Amino acid sequence: MKVRISDDAAARACGADSIAAAFAQAGAAVERVSSWGMQWLEPLVEIEGVGYGSVTLDDVPAILGRRAKSIGPIEDHPFIARQTRLTFARAGKTRPLSLEDYAATGGWQGLVKAREIGPAAIVETVLQSGLRGRGGAGFPAGIKWKTVADAEGTRKYIVCNADEGDSGTFADRMVMEGDPFMLIEGMAIAGLAVGAGKGFVYIRSEYPHAVAKMEAAIRLCAHLIVPFEIEVRVGAGAYVCGEETSLLNSLEGKRGEVRAKPPLPAHKGLFGCPTAINNVLTLAAVPWILANGAQAYAAFGMGRSRGTKPIQLAGNIKHGGLFETAFGITLGELINDIGGGTASGRPVRAVQVGGPLGAYHPPADFHLPFDYEAFTEANGLIGHGGIVVFDESVNMAKQARFALEFCAIESCGKCTPCRLGSTRGVETLDRIIAGENVEANLALIADLSETMKFGSLCALGGFAPYPVMSAITHFPEDFVLREKP
């Protein structure tokens, strides 16, 4: 009897290693696989397709004796059955570092196809698929690749941005820990498309397990991607290095300060060479697109948001985890129908979409479809697809203050609106929270937000106003309650 248990960081943090050891001790053959993404059920144990959720050591004998209560066949679980998994097609099903499993589940077919059709056709395929940057900016990947392909230069680079610092996001981590060969394949295809011989994966140091998996995977498949080479580089705890130009500086061994654009990285990127820098999920989507065709991918989605988006349900949510679906699903469906509402059982009060620089939305916004443009129109952003749910106990003035405090901690210091604005903003919010001249100070915050939004060099200072102003706009009661008489 084969017992399958994930070795993903979330599963391990919930105790999967000791559960796996207990099954092994009891004589079962344990196979460590990637995670299904049903994180509220971790550690999740699978035996012949049937799942047992939130397993404790005490449950092990009953599961082996088939007396324990199961969640039924995992594939049929509504959380899984409702998804459209293209990027996460292998999630829960394969051993992350097994070349055999990868090849048996369609691995390398995108690369085979790419080698067959050549650079120009690869770029055209990605362009036709409508794939946009999954890191948050939503820039068409095909156009970026074409720019790099057309740029003059004997040395070009592929850089994978795996500096997934947004709270509420873990899809990049799950790809690297669960299906690393897919990301490598995507990078190799990108290298072929733009004429780059070398790729870097820049992974944040807070993800040591992802670093280990990627390094092992690269060693295992180096012979399959030659002449392309990939090297893992580890970040050093700076959130701003998720910004692409800051990341490039960091890779070069410099302070992670943002660069002014232009020049675009596509023209002058890493070490001044043309560089295609893409998020993990963008590159990970590429093998499927090459193997199945641009039209098949573009058939999913709505408007200008084509394909699928791995959405991460996080925070105070009952059914938290990874939910990949075509663009167009509404925020309300995601939180109530799929997520099951809050974990605490209290009503949802606010939802932050798109990380620490994303807006806070009230339940009145639950009709919004998950689509780049729809969220922009609603003064928000989908960012990297993280959704953090808060129940009614949240204090939105405190959340607004935290957004600016975080910006102050992580600002690279290059531009004034972000460096000074974040600190002055925290001070001003402290006065508002203390009830001092609330109206005048709120006006000051609105003014400061405008300055940061339009005057900052990158999204850190430029987007920090989103959580602040959305909190003030949608939850004004939290900013006036404590005004002194």
Add this chain to the structure above:
Amino acid sequence: MSSIADIVAFHHHREGPLLPILHDVQAAFGHVSEAAIREIAEALNLTRAEVHGVVSFYHDFKNAPDPRLILKLCRAEACQARGVDELVAIADEQTAIMVEPVYCLGLCSVGPAAMIGRKLFARLDRARLSALIEAMT
């Protein structure tokens, strides 16, 4: 790798070797000292100011050693939504270990989360965090 010279030599051939070098120095010595900065700068043909600028930019590099074990407690929004702020008081009163804030461990649906070394912990509450700290001291 026992010396800074060894670490530098190991990474010297890489493109942009400074961060990998600093990571290894931090891991080997628990901090990046003034003397280390001097030696690395010399070897890479950089100024001391340049290396100092990089060391001081990143949260991971420390300028003084601290022998205490480090517990990184995630203080970001998703863990806030799951009650990490209630655990901060317990963390703050510790002196035998060092509690550092970290902004996201990517365990955002099973927080509050923490990391000790490479080991991860999820679904923390007061009792579990206290037990973890107890086990470290």
